[in-house]
Amino acid sequence: MSEQGAWLLIDDDDAFLQVLQRSLSRHGVDSRLAHSHQEAKAALADTHVARCVLDLNLAGESGLQLLPELLDMHPDLEILVLTGYGSIATAVEAMRRGAVNYLCKPVTVNQLLAGFEPIDEPPDLRAEPPSVEEMEWEHIQRVLNENEGNVSATARALNMHRRTLQRKLQKHSRWR
Numbered sequence: 001m002s003e004q005g006a007w008l009l010i011d012d013d014d015a016f017l018q019v020l021q022r023s024l025s026r027h028g029v030d031s032r033l034a035h036s037h038q039e040a041k042a043a044l045a046d047t048h049v050a051r052c053v054l055d056l057n058l059a060g061e062s063g064l065q066l067l068p069e070l071l072d073m074h075p076d077l078e079i080l081v082l083t084g085y086g087s088i089a090t091a092v093e094a095m096r097r098g099a100v101n102y103l104c105k106p107v108t109v110n111q112l113l114a115g116f117e118p119i120d121e122p123p124d125l126r127a128e129p130p131s132v133e134e135m136e137w138e139h140i141q142r143v144l145n146e147n148e149g150n151v152s153a154t155a156r157a158l159n160m161h162r163r164t165l166q167r168k169l170q171k172h173s174r175w176r
Helices: 014-026 037-046 063-073 088-096 109-114 132-146 151-157 162-175
Strands: 007-010 031-034 051-055 078-083 101-104
Touching: 007 014, 007 037, 014 031, 014 109, 031 037, 037 063, 051 063, 063 078, 063 088, 078 088, 088 101, 132 151, 132 162, 151 162
Parallel strands: 007 031, 007 051, 051 078, 078 101
Antiparallel strands: none
16 A cells, blocks of 8 residues: 555546556555545545545536535545546636645546645646647547447447457556
């Protein structure tokens, strides 16, 4: 287990949670999973966690509403808000409600780990744009989500052969 303690990962996308949990475990981070407000509160009540990665949209429920409830239960909890559809307004609101950081998907595990680290110097605002592979992965994930995880329907929507899509999904799961 990592020296910083266990993490609570909250997202309604089970596939994303599984990949994230495996990736974090490779970095020595023990984590618990939750898919809803109720599961998150139950996990926090049952297990001591030091850090939390909270999705902004939990199957129609707002992660922004859950954030202060989690902090009421565990005031020392460090919460990083993660979203696929970021905006300045939600970033400001998340930070106002107690989040330590706000990141937009897709993120690498290293970016996620760095998201919890204190900032020693002002960030370089000339950050690199996402790579073509990251943009492709984000698009694939959106279309896959729109097709409720159906790989064949997603491949048709992307005008891609199903096996090609499966290889891309498998390759990406090994990156992270």
